[in-house]
């Protein structure tokens with residue numbers, strides 16, 4: 001079958017600038033995330049590049065409602081998502097070049113690609129040199145909010161709560177994510193857990209403020225996990241968190257009080273000090289029976305509880321009750337969903353609920369893709 005000459009512009013022609021590639025990248029500290037539009041006539045991408053990475057997608061059959069204002073007729077194709085570790089950023093640039101994603105599935109190279117995340121600045125020169133296409137820089141926070149709002153408004157079952165008592169997701173429809181007072185998803189606190197954490201108060205489609213941040217994020221968890229154990233693969237985290245027992249590593253209230261600290265309502269099984277049991281071990285004690293599963297589980301508890309607490313405190317300061325957690329740390333990580341849900345419920349005494357989304361890692365790249373539609377490829381100013 002012969003390809004139409006101008007690829008996606010067939011469906012995007014009304015608003016999509018004809019010099020902009022239907023691919024956008026979010027180059028973060030840990031991962032580079034790519035979103036691209038693939039029309040039905042396009043070939044699939046070479047398996048050798050994709051095999052190590054998850055390739056999730058909104059397909060024509062996924063319950064994605066097209067938004068006329070965005071003029072992206074997804075039913076004519078699909079938005080596809082890919083990840084590369086940031087340590088392979090040169091390969092990622094060559095991947096775009098070799099697959100010709102910046103050609104918009106046609107003959108001609110597009111003039112610009114929208115890029116966000118720190119790497120949009122760090123790798124601009126290198127990427128432009130290797131691709132011969134301009135990297136139009138888009139602000140990371142704006143893209144994150146834009147991508148998330150797009151998903152919340154248009155993708156059914158994108159958002160979900162996690163029932164930590166029954167260990168299952170409870171998916172929300174586009175209508176269920178809306179507050180009754182505002183008939184919209186706003187206001188919400190956005191806690192994006194990538195390598196580090198950014199916390200934003202979001203009050204409207206383009207109305208938001210970064211209220212806080214923390215360096216104790218997904219990179220901290222993964223860095224400490226690698227430093228403390230011989231773990232090499234993130235998938236192992238999911239396995240080990242099922243079998244580990246943090247009580248071999250953490251000091252519990254019960255270890256200090258011999259039971260509950262009733263006057264403060266602190267139950268015996270509550271963690272009093274993460275990793276505290278290792279700290280108080282006698283020098284002449286026999287080797288402990290904690291193993292790497294126990295360490296991983298304790299680390300996950302520590303990071304997740306801390307994030308849950310920071311999120312709750314920021315939500316309280318901002319006067320917002322809905323907290324939406326996003327970012328690569330949460331991708332396919334039901335254990336963390338469970339911990340964060342528990343932490344938010346615990347700290348807010350049941351007043352607040354943690355919400356999660358399916359396309360955690362890809363919100364920034366989605367936002368970059370959409371934000372390129374209405375501009376002429378100029379450099380974006382940040383606050």
Ligand SMILES: Nc1ncnc2c1ncn2[C@@H]1O[C@H](COP(=O)(O)OP(=O)(O)OP(=O)(O)O)[C@@H](O)[C@H]1O
Pocket residue numbers: 027028029030031032117118193194195196197217218219220221222234235327328329330331361
């Ligand atoms: N397969 C994996 N390998 C390593 N880390 C993973 C993996 N899957 C999930 N993670 C988690 O995802 C985190 C990175 O998330 P994400 O891609 O959102 O960050 P980033 O955008 O690169 O960082 P930042 O926004 O801070 O620059 C890692 O720190 C780690 O905790």
Ligand SMILES: CC(C)(CO)[C@@H](O)C(=O)NCCC(=O)O
Pocket residue numbers: 028029118140194195196197198212213214215
């Ligand atoms: C630096 C960014 C914004 C890069 O995505 C992120 O890693 C972050 O928000 N880190 C936390 C920085 C802080 O302590 O506010």
